[in-house]
Amino acid sequence: xVQTRSVRKIIVIGIxxxxxxxxxxxxxxxxxxxxxxxxxxxxxxxxxxVQLRHDIIEQHVTRPHRLVSAQDPPRDRTAPDPxxxxxxxxxxxxRGDIYEHFxxxxxxxxxxxxxxxxxxxxxxxxxxxxxxxVRDRGTVAFDYEVVPGISSVSALAAKHRTGLNRLARPVQIxxxxxxxxxxxxxxxxxxVMLDAHQAFAGIEDEDVSIFWGAYxxxxxxxxxxxxLADVAGRIQTLRAEARARKGWxxxxxxxxxxxx
Amino acid sequence: xVQTRSVRKIIVIGIxxxxxxxxxxxxxxxxxxxxxxxxxxxxxxxxxxVQLRHDIIEQHVTRPHRLVSAQDPPRDRTAPDPxxxxxxxxxxxxRGDIYEHFxxxxxxxxxxxxxxxxxxxxxxxxxxxxxxxVRDRGTVAFDYEVVPGISSVSALAAKHRTGLNRLARPVQIxxxxxxxxxxxxxxxxxxVMLDAHQAFAGIEDEDVSIFWGAYxxxxxxxxxxxxLADVAGRIQTLRAEARARKGWxxxxxxxxxxxx
Numbered sequence: 001x002v003q004t005r006s007v008r009k010i011i012v013i014g015i016x017x018x019x020x021x022x023x024x025x026x027x028x029x030x031x032x033x034x035x036x037x038x039x040x041x042x043x044x045x046x047x048x049x050v051q052l053r054h055d056i057i058e059q060h061v062t063r064p065h066r067l068v069s070a071q072d073p074p075r076d077r078t079a080p081d082p083x084x085x086x087x088x089x090x091x092x093x094x095r096g097d098i099y100e101h102f103x104x105x106x107x108x109x110x111x112x113x114x115x116x117x118x119x120x121x122x123x124x125x126x127x128x129x130x131x132x133x134v135r136d137r138g139t140v141a142f143d144y145e146v147v148p149g150i151s152s153v154s155a156l157a158a159k160h161r162t163g164l165n166r167l168a169r170p171v172q173i174x175x176x177x178x179x180x181x182x183x184x185x186x187x188x189x190x191x192v193m194l195d196a197h198q199a200f201a202g203i204e205d206e207d208v209s210i211f212w213g214a215y216x217x218x219x220x221x222x223x224x225x226x227x228l229a230d231v232a233g234r235i236q237t238l239r240a241e242a243r244a245r246k247g248w249x250x251x252x253x254x255x256x257x258x259x260x
Numbered sequence: 261x262v263q264t265r266s267v268r269k270i271i272v273i274g275i276x277x278x279x280x281x282x283x284x285x286x287x288x289x290x291x292x293x294x295x296x297x298x299x300x301x302x303x304x305x306x307x308x309x310v311q312l313r314h315d316i317i318e319q320h321v322t323r324p325h326r327l328v329s330a331q332d333p334p335r336d337r338t339a340p341d342p343x344x345x346x347x348x349x350x351x352x353x354x355r356g357d358i359y360e361h362f363x364x365x366x367x368x369x370x371x372x373x374x375x376x377x378x379x380x381x382x383x384x385x386x387x388x389x390x391x392x393x394v395r396d397r398g399t400v401a402f403d404y405e406v407v408p409g410i411s412s413v414s415a416l417a418a419k420h421r422t423g424l425n426r427l428a429r430p431v432q433i434x435x436x437x438x439x440x441x442x443x444x445x446x447x448x449x450x451x452v453m454l455d456a457h458q459a460f461a462g463i464e465d466e467d468v469s470i471f472w473g474a475y476x477x478x479x480x481x482x483x484x485x486x487x488l489a490d491v492a493g494r495i496q497t498l499r500a501e502a503r504a505r506k507g508w509x510x511x512x513x514x515x516x517x518x519x520x
Contacts, residue, residue, distance in 0.1 A: 014418075016284070020285070021285040021289065022284055022285075024285075026281035121418070121423075122423050123423070123424055123425065124423075128421060128422065144421065148282070148414035148415055149414070150284060150410065151414065154380050154411065157380075157381075157406075157408065158381070158406040159406075162382070163384075163385070163388055163389065164383055165383065165384060167386075167389070168435055169435075170433060170438055171432070171434075172430050173431050174431075177428060178430055184430065187432065
């Protein structure tokens with residue numbers, strides 16, 4: 001006798017960079033296929049981010065659904081290499097346990113679960129990698145698909161009304177940790193994400209401009225653009241004040257080197 | 261006596277990579293502020309792209325509006341450097357003339373005009389640069405803003421369910437012309453756009469994988485992923501067939517080098 005089991009389905013939905021109107025029509029349709037939303041609570045200080053997810057669900061989901069939440073495992077973002085890589089590995093494994101539990105226990109056969117991801121799931125987000133880890137464990141079977149979202153990179157460029165690349169030239173997207181090792185070779189346009197240490201302040205090239213943004217698309221949005229040498233100090237001050245006031249900050253920036 | 265003139269406003273709206281549902285809620289709201297849509301007709305072979313713009317306007321715009329169209333100036337995309345740069349310059353200037361006419365003649369004081377841009381206006385699109393050129397001419401005064409869109413890069417990654425970067429590592433976005441000079445230094449993840457000559461076929465590294473997509477988000481979508489050495493030929497065949505069938509192709513791909 002063949003036992004038929006309907007497969008569990010997961011949708012990873014990019015919800016944009018902070019502005020609820022970054023949501024795509026595709027994301028709204030996807031939200032309305034979901035039985036269970038999985039929410040990771042990142043603790044007090046980022047509770048407005050969790051609230052924004054709840055607001056999106058409340059505003060756009062018109063069918064019955066459940067919310068299941070868990071505490072996001074703590075993560076040491078300040079550890080130096082190679083402790084950093086190890087800390088990330090531990091955190092990822094712990095998060096994998098949570099996902100496995102979500103999918104295996106909180107989702108019934110044939111149901112659809114969803115993770116709502118800030119920005120675009122393809123850029124510096126761990127959700128897809130962790131889902132692959134969980135699939136590799138072989139303990140729960142599921143299919144998944146991805147709905148792209150407006151990244152903070154796109155939102156930054158739009159607010160500054162600039163392209164990311166210049167004509168026929170490349171652009172690199174990288175991290176604060178990488179930038180701390182120097183301006184990347186082979187490109188004069190560099191977008192930096194996940195920079196907790198303001199690595200831009202270590203760039204001493206006189207010909208570099210910066211387009212900086214924090215809390216993009218939200219009422220707290222901050223934007224600064226100018227010659228790096230002229231505005232780096234102002235950005236550091238603004239950033240420290242905002243971080244103290246809100247308890248957290250999400251920022252990103254484009255560095256542009258003028259070779260002429 | 262002070263003469264009051266209401267300023268003309270332009271919105272550059274990213275409409276996503278081909279799937280009409282890539283449209284964001286912000287884009288739908290922006291579409292409904294527009295008095296005049298400026299459409300550039302790229303000729304017979306790309307008429308389905310123009311049609312998709314018309315469909316989006318028809319489906320989402322609920323207020324009275326006008327459509328103004330012009331023939332996109334021809335562009336020699338096959339010229340070798342430096343003739344390429346010069347051909348682009350001529351094309352850009354000619355397009356600037358069209359924009360200037362659109363804004364100066366087809367838009368009344370206080371009205372809002374819009375350009376609908378495929379993908380994200382920040383990535384390998386000339387609209388923002390040409391608008392700046394036209395502003396610099398000083399012949400017509402206008403303000404403009406940008407609505408970010410889902411880029412073909414995001415759409416590609418979502419369809420292949422992969423991140424663009426790997427953990428804590430950079431990703432570079434570049435052109436086929438640049439890739440033809442070799443795999444960029446300093447990064448093992450490279451997204452290639454505007455590649456008319458299948459530069460991937462010139463990469464001989466055994467450890468490179470490719471995630472390729474064409475007509476992303478449309479009914480004609482093609483996806484291939486695998487070790488570059490194994491699938492490069494298949495992609496070239498598929499691409500040539502599709503291009504012959506439809507008369508045009510828009511494709512993009514991610515190359516990923518495995519260093520381990």
